[in-house]
Amino acid sequence: MFLPITSGWKIRNKAIQAATASEPLTLEEEYENQQSWRSSHDKLTFIICQPVTSVVTSTSTSTAPVTPVTTSEDSAPPASVQAVKAGKVDSPSQMIGDVNLFLYPNDDEEDDDENDCFQCIAEVDIMIASPSHRGKGLGKAVVSAFLQYIARNLEGVLREYYVGEMQQEEQQQQAGTSTKKPRLRMLMAKINKDNSQSIALFKSLGFEQEGEVNYFGEVKMIWRDLGGVAGINVPEGYREVVYERGE
Numbered sequence: 001m002f003l004p005i006t007s008g009w010k011i012r013n014k015a016i017q018a019a020t021a022s023e024p025l026t027l028e029e030e031y032e033n034q035q036s037w038r039s040s041h042d043k044l045t046f047i048i049c050q051p052v053t054s055v056v057t058s059t060s061t062s063t064a065p066v067t068p069v070t071t072s073e074d075s076a077p078p079a080s081v082q083a084v085k086a087g088k089v090d091s092p093s094q095m096i097g098d099v100n101l102f103l104y105p106n107d108d109e110e111d112d113d114e115n116d117c118f119q120c121i122a123e124v125d126i127m128i129a130s131p132s133h134r135g136k137g138l139g140k141a142v143v144s145a146f147l148q149y150i151a152r153n154l155e156g157v158l159r160e161y162y163v164g165e166m167q168q169e170e171q172q173q174q175a176g177t178s179t180k181k182p183r184l185r186m187l188m189a190k191i192n193k194d195n196s197q198s199i200a201l202f203k204s205l206g207f208e209q210e211g212e213v214n215y216f217g218e219v220k221m222i223w224r225d226l227g228g229v230a231g232i233n234v235p236e237g238y239r240e241v242v243y244e245r246g247e
Helices: 001-010 013-017 027-037 137-152 154-168 172-177 197-202 225-230
Strands: 041-048 068-069 083-085 095-105 117-128 181-192 208-212 218-223 239-244
Touching: 041 137, 083 225, 095 137, 117 137, 117 154, 137 154, 137 197, 154 181, 181 197, 197 208, 197 218
Parallel strands: 083 239, 117 181
Antiparallel strands: 041 095, 068 239, 095 117, 181 218, 208 218
């Protein structure tokens, strides 16, 4: 459902292409990417939607997956809302961007001080499509909520990534029996040097710039104090609710 929307964001907006270092794809190429991303072990993506306010909600106690919901202080849904309906809160008209996590092996030998760990690096990427939704604190709220999700599900995210890496190397047996423990070495964000708002956003969350501007005109923001991820103050109005599919 969301592909015509997200594809259109990049096709129509050259600034988004520059900020995300991406090229516009055809709808067919976007669908191929969706299939790849859905099954990929090294990527995690969420579509950012409008705050849950007047859209249809539910008070059902379903066992469906739990979804993080972040709202601003003046638009928070009633505390009685326990679930949201698929196709309502995330209809195309409600979509405003996306937030992603990309996992890579840690290739820095100087950091290889724990031989019993499989170390990796996570890159955080966010895109708010419309200028009308920028400069209102949504980016910080989304990244804060996303980091909370990562912190609460870190073990499972890293385990899935590790098993996937081992399977790609045709070492399925090792992946299932290895005593190595996946470990996240650091979080990072690569940002266009001219994107002062994004640089300020990540700095406000505790990220620090590493090195100078690279060949591609990007600065690298990193956060090594991973123990502090779970301690990030999420925006007021943050809550996890059930995501209901079907009728």
